[in-house]
Amino acid sequence: MTGQKRHKKRKNRAVLFIMILLLICLVCAGGIFAKRFYRAYKARRNGTVPGSILATASGTVTVSDPEMEPVSDNEAEIDPEIRKKLEKAEETEIRDEEESGPVKVDLIVFAGQSNMSGWGGDASQAPALTEGAGGEFRSVSDPSKLYTITEPFGFYENTPVMNDVFMKRGTLVTSFINAYYEKTGVPVVAVSASKGGTPSTYWATDAVGEDVKTRYLNAKTWLKENGYEVRNQFLVFLQGENDVIEGISTEQYLADINVFSSKMFYCGIDKFLMIRIGATNTDPDAYSRILDVQTELCRTDPRFVLVSTMFSALSDHMIDTYHYDQEALNAVGTDAGINSAYFAETRLDPSITDYRTGQIFEPVNYEGQ
Structure with missing residues (x-):
């Protein structure tokens, strides 16, 4: 026992x-x-991903918030042809007749300065939107429905902080969405958040961060409340020319991008899809230091995906020193749309041609690492 x-x-x-x-x-x-x-x-x-160029970014130099601008509603200022085109934009619905339940969409914010706004574009030369490819959510002027995407995209989306004063002429957005939809089969809900002539210090301010955040969250909330399922949440960014023009240092640029992107990631944006800036029509190396930083950022930080460098090859398609014409915008929009779709479907950064160097751009970090 x-x-x-x-x-x-x-x-x-x-x-x-x-x-x-x-x-x-x-x-x-x-x-x-x-x-x-x-x-x-x-x-x-x-913004402290190990190995990222942003890991070395210090805090921003103190910057004043942008001056508040009046939002003009004077119809006399609008080009009659543009007004006529925009009046054809109707309420739209994105529906899949073959599927029951919520319709999947990708929510994409298009942000940046004048070449994103399309100051050099021509809406009459932009492509028509592919049927079913997406819709515009007007977070500012009418946050109650989806509109047919019509160029110039985002024309009425002006606030006292982000006001292009009717300078939009035709953008790369429709070309981007057509190419993206062709590759993914998933419609895009597009939100405008661009303003010409803006350096990185503008984007780092609290006022601008809140403005972009509000535009994005208004769209996200409306989609969920109206029976849509948001699959991806991206921000396409095209900005940097004014940092060279205004003599803003590379260190300041990095710190500002760190501040702005961190706000967007924190409120729900999955990835920054970067369209790299190009050149002036008089100097192919005018923006070299910003190009280097943008390339390295996308190479070392998995939260930033380089989706086009094509502006570097299109200096012959400029209407003035700084602005690309509609043919260039269409080409870059298509290129960026294809590469963004590749990322959306594979979660891998695309290996793309760097039109400035002629080399293949290979990122260090992939989504799965």
């Missing part, structure tokens, strides 16, 4: 020992998971 008790006692001790070991393993695993989760959260919020 005594032997049985001893055996039972040893058995209980062994079971207790194993349970303690399991508990220790669970605590350690939980600690590792929590540490990784915190690092991911911190990187998403503060």
